[in-house]
Structure formats: structure tokens, C-alpha cells
Amino acid sequence: MTEATRTETFALDATALQPGDGARARLSRLLDPRSFVELGSARQHRASGFGLERQRPDGDGVVAGTGAVEGRSVGVYAQDRRVLGGSLGEAHADKVARCIEQAARGGVPVIGINDSGGARIQEGVAALDGYGRVFTANVAASGRVPQIALLLGPCAGGATYSPALMDFTIMSDEASMFLTGPRVVKAVTGEDVDARSLGGPEVHGERSGSAHFVVDDDEQAFAVTRELLGYLPDSAWARPTEAPVEDPPEVDLREVVPEDGRSPYDVRHLIRGVVDGGRFLEVQAHWAQNLVIGFSRIDGRTVGIVANQARWLAGVLDGTAAEKGARFVRFCDAFGIPLVVAVDVPGFLPGTTQEHGGVIRKGAKLLHAFTSATVPRVSVVLRKAFGGAYIVMNSRSIGADAVLAWPGAELAVMGAEGAADIVFRRAIVEEPERRDELIAGYRRDAMDVDVAARRGSVDEVIAPEDTRSALVAILRSLRGARQPGFVHDNMPQ
Known part of the structure; x- marks a missing residue:
């Protein structure tokens, strides 16, 4: 893709773009208009073998750079499942890690859009080392700048740990997240399970707690991201944004x-x-x-x-x-x-x-x-x-x-009934009719x-x-x- 074509695509009216249109389309709907500056758009992987030498797309399946959300700078990257399945290889990982590192250096939040099939198997250990590089960047930024992961598609294997290391995970209805996919689970354990039942939004929103927010689609994910950012500071060295004081609704x-x-x-x-x-x-x-x-x-x-x-x-x-x-x-x-x-x-x-x-x-x-x-x-x-x-x-x-x-209000070691049964055990055995009186006395004198x-x-x-x-x-x-x-x-x- 030429630079001119790339800019033209990004400048399209966001209302005309639909989920699945790719990483740049998603970024256009998340970020302020024309605020995005891409870094590493021409980056290509260097791997050979298994046909990879014939597939060297610009960007290597991830769009990364800097932009703004409601006027506030953010570091942002978005994986593109349409390019090499969004799989992570050495070059892909380097772009993601550098995005996180630059955001931490500049003291601005990080937003990552995850939509990937996982490690690029053809690159072998280089892909695994790439994940290690990303995780190291996540950990180094932890507590320094807010990190928000949007899961808008599949997230499998090592790819799950970057969202887990980030502060908040927003998961759409189309997303899934698991260490081992349904086919591996079937082969190893004999358990027959589909992707949604294994690691869908219901699983992580209700049972595992790995998803902080569960939303219907991309647009809701972007809306929650904006709302969440509105409460957060840019970094540990900044104060949260302030807003005009509003009275609460009248509630008795x-x-x-x-x-x-x-x-x-x-x-x-x-x-x-x-x-x-x-x-x-x-x-x-x-x-x-x-x-x-x-x-x-x-x-x-x-x-x-x-x-x-x-x-x-x-x-x-x-x-x-x-x-x-x-x-x-x-x-x-x-x-x-x-x-x-x-x-x-x-x-x-x-x-x-x-x-x-x-x-x-x-x-x-x-x-x-x-x-x-x-x-x-x-x-x-x-x-x-x-x-x-x-x-x-x-x-x-x-x-x-x-x-x-x-x-x-009552403050005590335990509720009045249980406490009285212990403290006044002998008296209650001897005079059971006094139990209510003793409970009331304990509540008054101790709670x-x-x-x-x-x-x-x-x-x-x-x-x-x-x-x-x-x-x-x-x-x-x-x-x-x-x-x-x-x-x-x-x-x-």
C-alpha cells in the first residue's frame, strides 16, 4: 500500500466504516479525527522459509503510532487479522513493544486493539521471543501509564498475556481469549468445546474475571475506552482530569x-x-x-x-x-x-x-x-x-x-445472635427465655x-x-x- 492510499483510507468518514474493515478503520473510529501519526508503516519481517519470503506485507499485520482521544495523547496499536492472520512475529512484536515503550517514556496512556491468531508459527522461537519483548514492555509501563486492551477478535496462546498484564481489558461479543484453543483441548483432554464456551466474553466477564468490560461491538468498546480514559490521569506523574462539579440526582x-x-x-x-x-x-x-x-x-x-x-x-x-x-x-x-x-x-x-x-x-x-x-x-x-x-x-x-x-450501624466481631450465644452461653442454657434480652444487651453495649x-x-x-x-x-x-x-x-x- 502506498503512503497516499494509506492516508486516503484513514481519512474516510468513520460512519461509512464497519467492523472488520481493518486496523486503520478501527483506529479512525477510536481516535480524534486526523490525530493519528503512524510509525513503522513500512516495517517488514525478515523471516524466510515456509513461504514467508513471498509474504512481506508493509506493517507486518499491526498498525502502531500515536494519536489523541478527546484531545489527550495516547500510544496506540491495532492488530489486523486480514494480514497474516494478525499473527505476531519478530517485527510485529517490535512495533507493539516500541509503541508501549514510547508511551511510557512520554507519560501517556497505551491502548492496544487485539485481533490476532497468536504467535506466527513459521517464525518459531523468534515469535516467542517477540512476545517476551511485548510482555517486558507491559511490565515496565505498569503503574507508570494506564494500559487498556481492547479484545475485538480472537486472542490465543501467548497473545493472552499482554492483555492480562494491562490494567483494563474490554472484550467485544466477537472476541475470544484462551491459552489453548478448542482443537488442542480436544486432542489433549478429549473435551469437545467451542471457542465461545472456552474463552468467550461470558466466560471472562462472569467466571474468570479476565475481562473488565464486556460490550456488544467495536463501537461500544471505543465508547467505554473514552469514558474510562476520562477518569484516568495520563500517567502516575499527572493528576486525573477534573470536570465541572455536578449535583447528584435527588435520591433519598x-x-x-x-x-x-x-x-x-x-x-x-x-x-x-x-x-x-x-x-x-x-x-x-x-x-x-x-x-x-x-x-x-x-x-x-x-x-x-x-x-x-x-x-x-x-x-x-x-x-x-x-x-x-x-x-x-x-x-x-x-x-x-x-x-x-x-x-x-x-x-x-x-x-x-x-x-x-x-x-x-x-x-x-x-x-x-x-x-x-x-x-x-x-x-x-x-x-x-x-x-x-x-x-x-x-x-x-x-x-x-x-x-x-x-x-x-453496628461494628463487632460477629452478629449479635452468634456473639450472645458464645458470651452468654451458660446463662442462655440456664434461662433460655432470656436469650432475646441478652442479645439486645450485647447489641447495645458492644455493637x-x-x-x-x-x-x-x-x-x-x-x-x-x-x-x-x-x-x-x-x-x-x-x-x-x-x-x-x-x-x-x-x-x-
Whole structure:
């Protein structure tokens, strides 16, 4: 393709382009008009054998360069499945790695569009070394610039690890991701499975957690990318973008959260009643649904939200939810995003499945993430915070800057019934009719929020309708708590 033809293709009206039109067409729909500058357009592979010497397309199956999304510079690359199957060889890998490295050097986000059959088998170990080069670039950029992977087609074998090393993965309905494809699975295990059942968007959005966002098509993937970038800074050395302050929609938070601690409700309604404009971008919405995480703004500034979800498993923490929360907290800490935590947790999920599945190890990840975080951290206890989960969910004891609580909230080792049965075991055996009285006494003397406030575990008891104003005031006071800069990477959980 000549340079003139290449420019003409890129300049086509985006509305006339359809999914599958290739890498440049996709970039034209993602990036600001005429912002893209391609680098390495004439690059060709140098391999010979197996017919490769007769196939040396310009660009080697990937388009890479720099562009802009809503005026902000980004490093970007897009694989083209129509060229050598989008397979990765030495030259292809070098272009991708250099794109990531240049973005990290310049302090701008990286966006990668993945649509590849995997390693170029004909290049042998050179293709594998190429993946190693890409992974090294991903790791070196981790925690320094945001990295977003868009999976808009197949992603197999070694190709899966680059998205896994990036901060966020957006997966379209046509995408799939697996280490070994259906034919290999059939040959090795005898299991008959298709690509979607093995590694489709439902699998990674709901079961593995490898997809942070699942969308219908390319256009939704690009829209989510723009929205996500809007909450993020360009790098660890920059502050997140600010927006005009907006009041949330009028929501009676007392009606959103039932007083009965066992009644379910959707914590997302609470979040939208507190944040600017009621806008909340939920991350990993269909995986580990007992914990809600995502981005919003309070007082015009980006915040990361972590909240127990009472409508799913009563909001208990389990190993999967702990892993989900831990990486999100680490990402926010890496990029200077304050954390707001809504706490309504009855404890950790008990049972052999959890214990054998490593809930202690996984719970420790969330504990470590919160405890080590240096960004401002504010918790609001809505109804209850029991046991080890109370500690893990950003308690004062692990460094929260402020812990607020609503009237009637309870903080304790466990629920009143279980605690009373242990503390007053002998009295209940001797006078079983006193059990309700003893439970009420324990709840009053040991669990009441005023008890926690008197000992400093809760900084202030506030009315639900004052939640937003309290958060605004506290977060404003903490704006100078940490200057931008590299803190740590964002290692996969």
C-alpha cells in the first residue's frame, strides 16, 4: 500500500466504516479525527522459509503510532487479522513493544486493539521471543501509564498475556481469549468445546474475571475506552482530569438502604445518589458481584469506589471478591486516585470451598492493598461491619483517613445472635427465655455505632443525607496528601 492510499483510507468518514474493515478503520473510529501519526508503516519481517519470503506485507499485520482521544495523547496499536492472520512475529512484536515503550517514556496512556491468531508459527522461537519483548514492555509501563486492551477478535496462546498484564481489558461479543484453543483441548483432554464456551466474553466477564468490560461491538468498546480514559490521569506523574462539579440526582438514601441489616438493596443506587451527576463507571460488573468497584467523581475529581453489594450473597466477602477489590485498589493507588469505600459487610463467606480455595491468601491481598495505599481513603459504614471483613474494608486500624458511619450501624466481631450465644452461653442454657434480652444487651453495649465512635474506630456518625457533603469536605482537605509520582506497579492478581 502506498503512503497516499494509506492516508486516503484513514481519512474516510468513520460512519461509512464497519467492523472488520481493518486496523486503520478501527483506529479512525477510536481516535480524534486526523490525530493519528503512524510509525513503522513500512516495517517488514525478515523471516524466510515456509513461504514467508513471498509474504512481506508493509506493517507486518499491526498498525502502531500515536494519536489523541478527546484531545489527550495516547500510544496506540491495532492488530489486523486480514494480514497474516494478525499473527505476531519478530517485527510485529517490535512495533507493539516500541509503541508501549514510547508511551511510557512520554507519560501517556497505551491502548492496544487485539485481533490476532497468536504467535506466527513459521517464525518459531523468534515469535516467542517477540512476545517476551511485548510482555517486558507491559511490565515496565505498569503503574507508570494506564494500559487498556481492547479484545475485538480472537486472542490465543501467548497473545493472552499482554492483555492480562494491562490494567483494563474490554472484550467485544466477537472476541475470544484462551491459552489453548478448542482443537488442542480436544486432542489433549478429549473435551469437545467451542471457542465461545472456552474463552468467550461470558466466560471472562462472569467466571474468570479476565475481562473488565464486556460490550456488544467495536463501537461500544471505543465508547467505554473514552469514558474510562476520562477518569484516568495520563500517567502516575499527572493528576486525573477534573470536570465541572455536578449535583447528584435527588435520591433519598434512607429509602435506598433499608434499616433492617438483612434486607437486600442495590448499592449502586446509593453510589449514584452521592457522586457527581449520578455517573458511575462500574468495573467487572458481572464478576464477584458481592463487591462493586468502579470510577466516579465527587466534587469534580475522580474517585475509585469500593462497595459491598448487599443484594449478592448478602454482601459477604469471599476470595474472588477480595482479589477483585485488591487489584482495583492497587490501580487507584498507583495513579493517585482517592478511594471511597461503602461498607456493609457481615463477614467473610464461611465453608470448606472458601478455605480450600485460599480465602485467607486472597483476603490478605485486599488487606495488603488497602493498608499500603497512600492515596486518600474514606470509608462510610452503612449498616454493619463484622469480623475480619470489618478490618479489611478500609478500617481506621489499617490507615483509613476517615471512617464515617450512619446512625444505627453496628461494628463487632460477629452478629449479635452468634456473639450472645458464645458470651452468654451458660446463662442462655440456664434461662433460655432470656436469650432475646441478652442479645439486645450485647447489641447495645458492644455493637452500637456510638461505642465505636467513643473509642475512635468511627470518626463521626452522620445522617445519610449528609454523606456527600461530608465526603466532599474530607476529600478537599486531603488534596495535598500525595503528590503525583510513581509508587508501584499494578501486578495481576
